[in-house]
Amino acid sequence: xxxxxxxxxxxxxxTGEKVFLECVQDMDHENMFWYRQDPGLGLRLIYFSYDxxxxxxxxxxxxxxxxxxxxxRFSLILESASTNQTSMYLCASSFQPWNNEQFFGPGTxxxxx
Amino acid sequence: GQNIDQPxxxxxxxxxxxxxxxTYQTSGxxxxxxxxQHAGEAPTFLSYNVLDGLEEKGRFSSFLSRSKGYSYLxxxxxxxxxxxxxxxxxxxxxxxxxGAGTTVTVRA
Numbered sequence: 001x002x003x004x005x006x007x008x009x010x011x012x013x014x015t016g017e018k019v020f021l022e023c024v025q026d027m028d029h030e031n032m033f034w035y036r037q038d039p040g041l042g043l044r045l046i047y048f049s050y051d052x053x054x055x056x057x058x059x060x061x062x063x064x065x066x067x068x069x070x071x072x073r074f075s076l077i078l079e080s081a082s083t084n085q086t087s088m089y090l091c092a093s094s095f096q097p098w099n100n101e102q103f104f105g106p107g108t109x110x111x112x113x
Numbered sequence: 114g115q116n117i118d119q120p121x122x123x124x125x126x127x128x129x130x131x132x133x134x135x136t137y138q139t140s141g142x143x144x145x146x147x148x149x150q151h152a153g154e155a156p157t158f159l160s161y162n163v164l165d166g167l168e169e170k171g172r173f174s175s176f177l178s179r180s181k182g183y184s185y186l187x188x189x190x191x192x193x194x195x196x197x198x199x200x201x202x203x204x205x206x207x208x209x210x211x212g213a214g215t216t217v218t219v220r221a
Contacts, residue, residue: 042200042213058208090155101146101158102209
């Protein structure tokens with residue numbers, strides 16, 4: 001059974017804090033993605049990675065960075081959290097970047113106070 | 114740019130049929146996905162269309178017309194467990210773009 005896991009389901013942080021969101025997949029997928037999901041806006045791509053140590057900006061990378069040191073793990077970093085980063089964050093992975101279905105993790109609901 | 118439109122909400126009765134439309138304007142087209150997302154859960158893959166026509170998978174079918182920039186997801190014999198959000202996603206030149214999702218509520 002394929003699985004994408006995320007480190008936390010719920011997270012509350014203060015403005016200015018550095019926040020790490022971790023994602024791990026056990027499917028040996030090359031490609032991993034970070035999205036945020038907001039009501040009325042759908043899923044928006046923050047960053048993606050085709051391979052270890054490779055990263056590409058998505059539609060809304062400002063205020064975020066990522067790290068992919070191992071194939072199975074893709075981390076999203078909020079360098080200095082702000083209230084407008086309160087959102088649901090979803091990680092996904094796929095065998096090929098865009099032709100195949102993406103497998104999503106359960107999401108992390110982040111609240112920045 | 115990418116523009117993907119789908120209705121915000123739909124309500125239907127158990128046992129009925131519901132059709133969720135998705136229209137898109139994207140730079141390039143290389144396929145369209147439908148995902149289902151139950152409240153508080155991860156999206157799960159339902160279907161993928163890259164050629165025109167209808168793809169049927171049990172109670173769910175998905176249709177694509179590339180010339181019209183249009184797709185629909187058809188849910189037949191609705192069950193209470195089909196209450197969820199349905200996301201249309203289009204693969205453009207190099208990435209997936211998602212619509213805002215359609216929340217379907219199934220009433221008894």
